Amino acid sequence: MENTEPRNWDIETCKTRIADPDAMIRFEAGSPNPEEVDCYRKLLLKRIPLQTSKRSRVLILGMTPELRRMALEIGAKITSVDRSADAIAVYSDWIQAEYRSNEQIICSEWLQFEHLMNGYSDAILGDGVFPNVLSINEHHELLTSLKHIIHHESILIFRQVIIPYYFDLEENSAPHLLNRFRAGSLSEAEFGFGMRFWGCFDEAYDPESFLLNNRIIYDRYLKWLKQERLSQAEFDCIYRYYFDGMNMILPQKAWEEILRNTGFSFECHTLKGNSWYEYYPIYSCQTSK
Numbered sequence: 497m498e499n500t501e502p503r504n505w506d507i508e509t510c511k512t513r514i515a516d517p518d519a520m521i522r523f524e525a526g527s528p529n530p531e532e533v534d535c536y537r538k539l540l541l542k543r544i545p546l547q548t549s550k551r552s553r554v555l556i557l558g559m560t561p562e563l564r565r566m567a568l569e570i571g572a573k574i575t576s577v578d579r580s581a582d583a584i585a586v587y588s589d590w591i592q593a594e595y596r597s598n599e600q601i602i603c604s605e606w607l608q609f610e611h612l613m614n615g616y617s618d619a620i621l622g623d624g625v626f627p628n629v630l631s632i633n634e635h636h637e638l639l640t641s642l643k644h645i646i647h648h649e650s651i652l653i654f655r656q657v658i659i660p661y662y663f664d665l666e667e668n669s670a671p672h673l674l675n676r677f678r679a680g681s682l683s684e685a686e687f688g689f690g691m692r693f694w695g696c697f698d699e700a701y702d703p704e705s706f707l708l709n710n711r712i713i714y715d716r717y718l719k720w721l722k723q724e725r726l727s728q729a730e731f732d733c734i735y736r737y738y739f740d741g742m743n744m745i746l747p748q749k750a751w752e753e754i755l756r757n758t759g760f761s762f763e764c765h766t767l768k769g770n771s772w773y774e775y776y777p778i779y780s781c782q783t784s785k
């Protein structure tokens with residue numbers, strides 16, 4: 497019988513995101529690119545100047561290698577927390593050998609690791625964390641538990657998929673994205689990532705629960721591939737971001753209200769140059785005074 501359980505973050509899902517395993521490079525958009533990592537770095541260094549970064553403790557939610565490397569390079573001691581043993585197996589050695597003694601990896605639910613933290617974090621980083629947290633209550637719970645392990649100078653930095661205040665869903669539907677890609681006005685990453693999040697929004701997103709069902713999305717594109725409505729190369733661009741679980745995609749207003757209601761002030765940093773920057777901005781947050 498076919499296994500229909502969601503695979504979530506299993507080995508195969510983690511591997512679809514890898515562009516070059518030998519060079520340890522992943523596909524941008526699904527992973528923060530050098531420009532985005534630079535934005536994280538600058539925000540982090542504003543709070544943790546280089547001269548003190550050697551003593552700094554940074555908590556990373558997930559195994560995002562680009563963020564772990566950056567934090568280790570500035571001299572921080574990091575703790576990376578992920579509940580997927582597969583994600584840990586795939587990415588644990590994606591950091592330079594000389595830094596490994598400065599990283600502790602914990603296999604745990606984010607909501608349950610608070611007791612494992614020994615002391616405070618100067619910063620908490622993550623890439624696409626909250627879309628994996630599937631209710632508003634749990635958003636509150638996670639943000640509140642993070643507040644227990646930070647101090648008033650700490651900073652939280654997340655790249656966060658949102659439905660921006662002004663966003664044209666029709667313009668981002670699959671037929672439009674496909675036309676724009678075929679006309680050469682979207683890069684492979686802009687096309688593939690956009691098709692995953694917005695291409696089938698009408699069918700795969702429930703505006704009541706804010707949940708996006710990725711399985712519906714990939715089933716649809718597989719059907720289109722078989723019907724030759726998508727070429728193999730086009731399908732491959734979308735498959736780089738494969739995920740078969742659910743994601744919570746909040747309108748910007750709702751996400752920012754959650755931050756405010758849990759006692760955070762924030763800045764939203766929208767980079768210029770790639771289409772996903774608009775709907776995948778970088779939030780830097782601090783506890784409100």
Ligand SMILES: C[S@@+](CC[C@H](N)C(=O)[O-])C[C@H]1O[C@@H](n2cnc3c(N)ncnc32)[C@H](O)[C@@H]1O
Binds near residue numbers: 559560605625
């Ligand atoms: C944080 S996102 C990272 C996606 C991202 N763009 C990347 O860098 O690959 C995905 C990771 O979060 C982990 N994760 C999702 N929900 C979690 C939870 N409630 N507790 C712990 N880890 C979780 C998954 O196992 C997965 O490895």
